[in-house]
Amino acid sequence: MPVSRLRRPPCTLRAAVLTATVALLCILTPTAVSASAATTGTSAARHGGANAEQVPGMDVSRHQGTVDWQGAWDNGARWAYVKATEGTDFQSPTFPEQFQGAYDVGMIRGAYHFARPDTSGAAVQAHNFVDHGGMWTDDGRTLPPALDIEYNPTGGDVCYGRSQSDMVAWIREFSDTVHELTGRHPAIYTTTDWWTQCTGNDASFGSNPLWIARYAASPGTLPAGWSDYTFWQYSDSGTFPGDQNWFNGTQEELEALAKG
DSSP states (O other): OOOOOOOSOOHHHHHHHHHHHHHHHHHHSGGGSOHHHHHHTBOSOOSSOSSSBOEEEEEEOGGGOSOOHHHHHHTTOOEEEEEEEETTTEEOTTHHHHHHHHHHTTOEEEEEEEOOTTTSOHHHHHHHHIIIIIOOOOSSSBOOOEEEOOSOTTSSOTTTTOOHHHHHHHHHHHHHHHHHHHSSOOEEEEOHHHHHHHHSSOOOOTTSOEEEEOOSSSOOSOOTTOSSOSEEEEESSSSSSSEEEEESSOHHHHHHHHHO
């Protein structure tokens, strides 16, 4: 199976963000947050968000294998997303261990699905996701399910051969199906560049939490329909295993999101 969590801007953009990314890792990695701040979610600077506080987090997939969850917790991570599924029939073999490992150390955790709009309709992928890890529970420790919709991992057409209207319909079908099955609108992981190119910068998904990916000193311009982000993935390496993220709010707000 191709690597399914690219987490990078297109090649033409990487050189432009390299300097900013290196600087960001010095400024924003959770090692720069004090021990008390790591616990409360307080940060000295927001770097592009409206709130004065944020909570460090991470996301992982099978590529991280066995994760040192205690080490991540000790270094300040308080939440995690774990890849559960991809496409119509793939289930991550490391998902059960990783999902439970995050829970065992006290993290709030959620599951994500890597979208493959080139292989099927959205409803069958939503069912694969919910049936294999994407079901939300109101235990106060489970984040909303998440849809990872981004650049084509096969290197083919970046929009998976779908028109902008077709892509919007596909995402809507996935979101509606997950909402019907779980009671939660899934978070949407994407980049502003991909969203603009492949949905025409559609503005109709504002009820879905936004998980923006941008490896720079700020989240930058957000896709249409969102006035702020919920999660920001700012690097694919750093203090924690996997990708480095912020939750845009306090620990209490993170817990409220989990509770629904």
